[in-house]
Amino acid sequence: MKLSAIVERRIIYLVLLVAVALPLLFPIGWKTEVSGYTQMAYDLIENTPEGKVVIISFDYDPSTMTELQPMGEAMIEHAFKKGQKIIATALWPMGVQMAEQAFDKVLRDYPDKKRGVDYVNLGYKVGGMVTIQAMGRGLKEVYPKDTRNTPYEEIPLLENTKRLKDVAWVSSLSSGVPGLKEWMMVARDSYDVPVTGGCTAVSAPGFFPYVNEQKQLTGLLGGLKAASEYESLIGRKGTATTKMDAQSVAHLLILVFIALGNIKVFVAKRRKNND
């Protein structure tokens, strides 16, 4: 039976849809091994002393939240566990809501954490790299108020945090520009603040060269797999872990499709040569 290309494509879509849906409905529970990059990011947060102020920048919007939101939640939980105080910022407008959602979810397990004391959401600021540069000179000038209109000087968490140099580490969860690269270029390369973060899988290969001897990035979480690795490191059964089964099945299926496609081309070529 000879199928047209369009019908073949539709079959592939349908099979892929079923292959992704089934593991979501009936989880398999496959384990994932922790990569060196994820371990480095984890170690940075793990080894930061209690009481230190850190920045998590939510530089993405809902289109990439499947990959980046679990990272945000896991990093918030880890920082809370270690007694660190979190400043949330956003270089993307909708990052503000992403941060709020992440805090809301983690706070269910940490009801004692108080806004303004243990965490604060400073909100979105336009400008990308220029904004980060300005934060290096003074945070208050860039963020005079938080998202609830509380003046900077009235937020206890920010009492001793005047500029970027005063934070222990920065993590940017980034799905494009501005994002992780801008934080690295300014916070790490200019102000010597350790920078880690997470990005979508599609942009991960572009960021890996920055995890180097110079420690331009201290570890990196690339895509959903890294998010699930981080969840396993902090002992959290989060959304990334449950979705990794579907991811693995889909990858196996795509490998099968690639093999079948190559066999088909090989057979077609051979048939043509024989004719």
Added chain:
Amino acid sequence: MISIMNTMGIWLAAFFTLCIFSFLYKDNPFYKFAEQVFVGLSAAYWLVYIIYSIMVPNLFAKLAEDFSGNMILLIPAALGLMMLMRIHPKTQWVSRYPIAIMVGTTAGISMLRYMKSDILQQLTATMINPFAAATTAEVIGNLLMIIGTICGVYFFYFSKKQEGVSKAVSKVGIWFLMVSFGATFGYTVMARISLLIGRLDFLLGDWLHLLK
């Protein structure tokens, strides 16, 4: 009331997700409808967001609060208005000035940063003693990184015809590039599947309540 709005939101989101997915079968009116709604909503959302989150707090509120103290803000405001002159063909030329300022400042700021982060720091990270690593795997990794960098960069050296030894170096460079393209493809697949997982998670979980 909140619950009803929430339920309506979920059903609307599910409807539009299915409309977009219908394109996988073939182009159809449902897909076109969802596409147009998305474009219109995005434009409106961004307009309102820019006014209330950027213009109002950074310009109007500051000028209303202390006009004489914030007079410097009139300069970017004027540049912004000049940019809007693009709308009319006769005044289009005015927008060239703010664009020139933007291009100039962006190039100036970026040049130093990129020079440091993408060239100097990256070069320094490659200039290491590969044998100083703790494990054999790390030594091999370091050697591969150095060889890959040299051969990869050499592949883009076009001033001399590549033959003999230089052709071999260039060929090794191509192999490293091919491996990196393969890795990039793998990560791209992962990212696209993640998007599908996200939507199916919404449809099966939030909409149909089939997920535990």
